[in-house]
Amino acid sequence: MAASSEIEEGARLEPKFDADGLVTAVATDAATGELLMVAHMNAEALAKTIASGDAHYFSRSRRKLWRKGEESGHTQRVLEIRVDCDQDAVWLRVEQTGPGACHTGRRSCFYRAVPLGQSGDIKLEFREADRAFDPAAIYRKS
Amino acid sequence: MAASSEIEEGARLEPKFDADGLVTAVATDAATGELLMVAHMNAEALAKTIASGDAHYFSRSRRKLWRKGEESGHTQRVLEIRVDCDQDAVWLRVEQTGPGACHTGRRSCFYRAVPLGQSGDIKLEFREADRAFDPAAIYRKS
Numbered sequence: 490m491a492a493s494s495e496i497e498e499g500a501r502l503e504p505k506f507d508a509d510g511l512v513t514a515v516a517t518d519a520a521t522g523e524l525l526m527v528a529h530m531n532a533e534a535l536a537k538t539i540a541s542g543d544a545h546y547f548s549r550s551r552r553k554l555w556r557k558g559e560e561s562g563h564t565q566r567v568l569e570i571r572v573d574c575d576q577d578a579v580w581l582r583v584e585q586t587g588p589g590a591c592h593t594g595r596r597s598c599f600y601r602a603v604p605l606g607q608s609g610d611i612k613l614e615f616r617e618a619d620r621a622f623d624p625a626a627i628y629r630k631s
Numbered sequence: 632m633a634a635s636s637e638i639e640e641g642a643r644l645e646p647k648f649d650a651d652g653l654v655t656a657v658a659t660d661a662a663t664g665e666l667l668m669v670a671h672m673n674a675e676a677l678a679k680t681i682a683s684g685d686a687h688y689f690s691r692s693r694r695k696l697w698r699k700g701e702e703s704g705h706t707q708r709v710l711e712i713r714v715d716c717d718q719d720a721v722w723l724r725v726e727q728t729g730p731g732a733c734h735t736g737r738r739s740c741f742y743r744a745v746p747l748g749q750s751g752d753i754k755l756e757f758r759e760a761d762r763a764f765d766p767a768a769i770y771r772k773s
Contacts, residue, residue, distance in 0.1 A: 497735050498735070500757070501754065502753035517659075539753065542748065570744065570745040571741035571744050572743050572744075573669060574734070574742075575740075578740075580741045591716055593640070593716050598717075599722045600716075601642075602713050602714075603644055605681060606681075608681070610644075611643070611681065613642045613643065615642070616713070
């Protein structure tokens with residue numbers, strides 16, 4: 490393993506995969522800066538994303554590599570990838586094809602706000618939560 | 632545990648902590664949309680962030696709760712918190728106090744780009760990587 494200074498200050502991509510072999514991947518809309526989704530990548534998903542410019546992720550629930558939009562058609566074209574200081578997270582600036590990134594039918598997965606200044610049971614507030622598409626019409630039932 | 636539909640469509644904050652008791656936390660600059668950092672929160676860090684409006688995280692390497700800026704003075708005032716569909720990630724829109732969020736001295740932790748269309752050994756490209764502050768002058772040696 491490379492020294493900390495080399496990981497932080499070096500020019501070599503050396504992702505720090507966790508015990509499950511994953512790094513965190515954050516996708517933002519390249520035009521608006523909106524946070525679209527947070528997902529994970531294994532080494533293969535990262536390599537395919539870099540090589541192809543199409544976002545690939547690793548689904549922890551389904552235990553499989555997945556090209557974003559392979560089922561919905563809502564692909565993500567990657568304009569830029571950045572890696573963070575300790576190389577355990579990547580940031581994708583993407584062009585989101587189609588109406589949305591979230592499997593619930595919204596543009597972004599982050600459609601609920603957590604009100605500040607509270608404690609105990611917290612009631613979420615929906616924001617920009619109108620559905621951009623009907624997930625039942627897009628995704629196969631499995 | 633609540634049903635998937637309740638987690639995704641409900642108005643109750645019910646974070647899905649991983650096996651280590653953590654959710655992913657993404658902080659962006661509220662003014663510019665720039666991605667500043669990706670970190671983690673345990674239940675206590677999330678509760679303190681919500682209650683106080685100051686970003687708190689959980690350091691996986693140091694195994695401790697940490698208020699952002701407690702050592703450097705570079706605090707993060709939280710303007711909005713959002714939670715994602717499956718409630719395993721939160722997005723903080725923050726006002727970053729001081730010159731930067733990254734412990735290496737940069738404004739953002741994402742100061743290196745991964746060039747697209749490559750495979751094998753990947754050479755990173757530094758972007759906006761000038762130091763905004765001198766970390767040696769800010770952080771105590773431990």
